[in-house]
Amino acid sequence: MSHVIALVxxxxxxxxxxxxxxxxxxxxTRVYSDGVTxxxxxxxxxxxxxxxxxxMPQMDGMELLRRVREIQGGTGxxxxxxxxxxxxxxxxxxxxxxxADDYISKPFSQRLLIARIRALLRxxxxxxxxxxxxxxxxxxxxxxxxxxxxxxxxxxHKVLWDNKEVTLTVTEFLILEALAQRPGVxxxxxxxxxxxxxxxxxxxxxxxxxxxKRIRRKFRGADPQFDAIETLYGVGYKFGEE
Numbered sequence: 001m002s003h004v005i006a007l008v009x010x011x012x013x014x015x016x017x018x019x020x021x022x023x024x025x026x027x028x029t030r031v032y033s034d035g036v037t038x039x040x041x042x043x044x045x046x047x048x049x050x051x052x053x054x055x056m057p058q059m060d061g062m063e064l065l066r067r068v069r070e071i072q073g074g075t076g077x078x079x080x081x082x083x084x085x086x087x088x089x090x091x092x093x094x095x096x097x098x099x100a101d102d103y104i105s106k107p108f109s110q111r112l113l114i115a116r117i118r119a120l121l122r123x124x125x126x127x128x129x130x131x132x133x134x135x136x137x138x139x140x141x142x143x144x145x146x147x148x149x150x151x152x153x154x155x156x157h158k159v160l161w162d163n164k165e166v167t168l169t170v171t172e173f174l175i176l177e178a179l180a181q182r183p184g185v186x187x188x189x190x191x192x193x194x195x196x197x198x199x200x201x202x203x204x205x206x207x208x209x210x211x212x213k214r215i216r217r218k219f220r221g222a223d224p225q226f227d228a229i230e231t232l233y234g235v236g237y238k239f240g241e242e
Contacts, residue, residue: 006047035059179239188236
């Protein structure tokens with residue numbers, strides 16, 4: 001079944017050109033010229049992924065994302081890519097802090113956008129268990145990752161800290177998994193980028209910093225003293241050894 005991509009932008013030229021490009025790649029598209037209309041449509045029939053412009057009248061992309069996450073109960077189920085102004089780093093940082101999975105600066109390459117959409121959808125499918133049946137038929141089981149108070153279940157995309165569930169986006173899960181697999185081993189930002197953004201999808205390394213901050217904030221909602229992810233300035237990050 002084809003994935004459904006929602007495009008929300010007040011620039012109709014972008015809506016038309018990107019929609020045509022996505023349809024040529026086999027995606028189904030829905031286009032909305034404002035956030036209010038998009039939000040109403042999502043409530044009844046959510047897409048598989050959203051591409052939101054940040055600066056729009058009536059309801060901007062950040063407010064739309066906040067409302068979408070409320071509808072989803074904070075689960076962050078639908079991946080969202082933000083389209084930002086070319087040099088607006090504030091937009092990028094805020095967008096990631098609010099739970100966007102990625103961002104692309106305008107003007108952008110449609111080929112790059114499609115590559116990032118495919119990468120996020122593939123990870124989302126894995127999180128939902130799509131394709132898992134084949135592995136089960138072969139008798140393969142994905143083992144739990146248990147590191148002290150942390151338990152990660154990759155097969156079910158589930159994370160527990162002190163038996164309290166912590167909800168992560170697909171990208172956040174992949175980053176934490178890479179750190180937790182080898183406690184005490186430092187992962188550079190570039191190494192974590194390779195884990196979170198595959199298939200020649202390039203983003204600035206500050207993206208990892210934003211994701212780490214958000215992961216920490218989510219865990220501190222379960223444990224205000226959470227400090228398992230350590231920063232080694234100028235080097236990278238590691239999951240602390242118990």
